[in-house]
Amino acid sequence: xxxxxxxxxxxxxxxxxxxxxxxxxxxxxxxxxxxxxxxxxxxxxxxxxxxxxxxxxxxxxxxxxxxxxxxxxxxxxxxxxxxxxxxxxxxxxxxxxxxxxxxxxxxxxxxxxxxxxxxxxxxxxxxxxxxxxxxxxxxxxxxxxxxxxxxxxxxxxxxxxxxxxxxxxxxxxxxxxxxxxxxxxxxxxxxxxxxxxxxxxxxxxxxxxxxxxxxxxxxxxxxxxxxxxxxxxxxxxxxxxxxxxxxxxxxxxxxxxxxxxxxxxxxxxxxxxxxxxxxxxxxxxxxxxxxxxxxxxxxxxxxxxxxxxxxxxxxxxxxxxxxxxxxxxxxxxxxxxxxxxxxxxxxxxxxxxxxxxxxxxxxxxxxxxxxxxxxxxxxxxxxxxxxxxxxxxxxxxxxxxxxxxxxxxxxxxxxxxxxxxxxxxxxxxxxxx
Ligand code: URA
Ligand code: CA
Numbered sequence: 001x002x003x004x005x006x007x008x009x010x011x012x013x014x015x016x017x018x019x020x021x022x023x024x025x026x027x028x029x030x031x032x033x034x035x036x037x038x039x040x041x042x043x044x045x046x047x048x049x050x051x052x053x054x055x056x057x058x059x060x061x062x063x064x065x066x067x068x069x070x071x072x073x074x075x076x077x078x079x080x081x082x083x084x085x086x087x088x089x090x091x092x093x094x095x096x097x098x099x100x101x102x103x104x105x106x107x108x109x110x111x112x113x114x115x116x117x118x119x120x121x122x123x124x125x126x127x128x129x130x131x132x133x134x135x136x137x138x139x140x141x142x143x144x145x146x147x148x149x150x151x152x153x154x155x156x157x158x159x160x161x162x163x164x165x166x167x168x169x170x171x172x173x174x175x176x177x178x179x180x181x182x183x184x185x186x187x188x189x190x191x192x193x194x195x196x197x198x199x200x201x202x203x204x205x206x207x208x209x210x211x212x213x214x215x216x217x218x219x220x221x222x223x224x225x226x227x228x229x230x231x232x233x234x235x236x237x238x239x240x241x242x243x244x245x246x247x248x249x250x251x252x253x254x255x256x257x258x259x260x261x262x263x264x265x266x267x268x269x270x271x272x273x274x275x276x277x278x279x280x281x282x283x284x285x286x287x288x289x290x291x292x293x294x295x296x297x298x299x300x301x302x303x304x305x306x307x308x309x310x311x312x313x314x315x316x317x318x319x320x321x322x323x324x325x326x327x328x329x330x331x332x333x334x335x336x337x338x339x340x341x342x343x344x345x346x347x348x349x350x351x352x353x354x355x356x357x358x359x360x361x362x363x364x365x366x367x368x369x370x371x372x373x374x375x376x377x378x379x380x381x382x383x384x385x386x387x388x389x390x391x392x393x394x395x396x397x398x399x400x401x402x403x404x405x406x407x408x409x410x411x412x413x414x415x416x417x418x419x420x421x422x423x424x425x426x427x428x429x430x431x432x433x
Contacts, residue, residue: 003027003037010044018057025061029160035167042164042173050178055220056227058178062186065160069109069192073140076105079283080193081275082184084208084217085117086201087355088242088380092120093256094264094272095279097309100148101299104283107143108150109191113364113372116355118249121152126250126329126374130318148312157190180207181220188225195231195282197275198222202428203240204351211236215429222431233278236428237271241349241384244268248363248377250329251398257323260306267383267426273297274427289432330375332398338411340388347421349384353414357407361399376400378411385423 006020016024024041027033050058071078079099083089092110100106110132113119124130132152134142142149161183168174188196200208200218208214218234225232244265246255258264259272273293280292299305310320322328358364362373379396382388395411397404 003033003041007037007041007044010041010048013048015051016054016057018053021054021057022061025058025065025160028163029065038164039167039171039173042168042171042176042179045178046173046176052223052227055178055182055224059182059185059189059224060228062158062160062164062182063189066157066190067155068190069155069157071107071140071192074105074107074143076103077195077283078105078107078193079195079197079279080108080188080191081197081199081279082188083199084184084201084206086206086239086243087116087118087351087358088244088247088252089118089201089239090123090244090246090252090255090259090268091199091272091275093123093253094259094268095276096148096150097260097312098272098276098296098299098305099279099283100146100312101304101308102280102285102295103147104280104285105143106148107139107193108148109153110150111153114368115366116352116359116364118247118252118364120150122372122374123249123252123256124150124313124318126253127313127318127322128328130313130316132316134316142315146308146311146315148308149315150312158186161186177213177216177220180217181224185221185224185228189228189230193230195279196225196233197278197282198232198234199271199275200234200236201239202236203238203424204353206239206351211428218429218431219433222433226433231282233282234431235274235278236431237274238424238426238428239351240424242351242354242380243271245380245383246377247355247358247380248361248398249372249374250331251377251379253322253329254326257306257309257326260300260309260323262300270426274430278430278432332375332377332400334397334399334402334404336397336399336404336408337393338395338397338408339391340382340394340417341390341412342417343390344388344417344419345421346382346384346386346388346394346415347418348414348416349380350414353410354378357410357414360407360410361397361401361404373400383423385421388417
């Protein structure tokens, strides 16, 4: 087989066979297929697309390019959740203990934050003592006993995707549905779960900016998952403004604790119940989404979800007392209000830019090497659709530096107040095929 023939076939709109896709991915991972041929094929795929079979084959070829996590020692159906990334997205912190409280195993591999999006591990490390450096054996034992554990990314997962994603980044071929869908799904499948719930974000803070793109991507990923034997569902949710009120590590842990008590922000609560219902159905804990939602509400109301969060934190070295006393979390030195300059209704809060404002305080990383300040961040006091009087606070800045003019400026530039505005719809579509 010659790579040039594979490229020409796709260029002309042909359908690649399983063998051809394996030949490309194996050769590219090994360094036998050079970057120029891989980028040429990526561009051909960008223009000619791939059918369902090709997408599934590409995904599995990338899964098989490296290690795969074996979760078979964990009892039950392991359900994973993946978000395509957002600002102030506190859902995993709430979802994991909430679903585990219904005895559905949550064996989660998580990452750290980069750019305007935060990472689950960074957030959890705001709890004194909490760590994800546990052995694989300990991880399996904790999930079997208490149904929940989180580890950092380990092993050499999907090296083909790492290489191809980096190449796409510099060759104008990131924005291709088959390439994005196979890239994301290969990582989820290699991470070992039996079933996958996807939260595809749409809007300024997200990768997909329009309804149509987000919907195509979600359908593509659900199809791939189901075609390769992992039951997969998806929702498309709004990321035009940040989720909830808190943005920043300790602030989001506090928000998660409030939400586990049933006292969280409306949008976060709704998103958690929607995603959680899908996880419970896929995990075999309920027959229908409605039944699942009822069960989730029950463990919020009776305190089991919050207790599960405490157990989880303590199991991994964290101080579980934070669930009773959030003042044990790292505290910033300064709280600075950002008052509205005019009266009206908040009409826009640009999610990614607000995420960058929080990063400027030290809550996030501009590069992988940066260290972060767990105490700092932003608390939104208003969201899109809320009335604001002149002088009323729009945002509280939690900072460890006194001068925050740069952050204020960024916030003012990215919040608009108009005469009228409505809150955006949170859940756009639910895909369960
Ligand atoms: N995120 C990924 O992991 N892969 C892509 O191709 C795009 C976004
Ligand atoms: Ca939040």
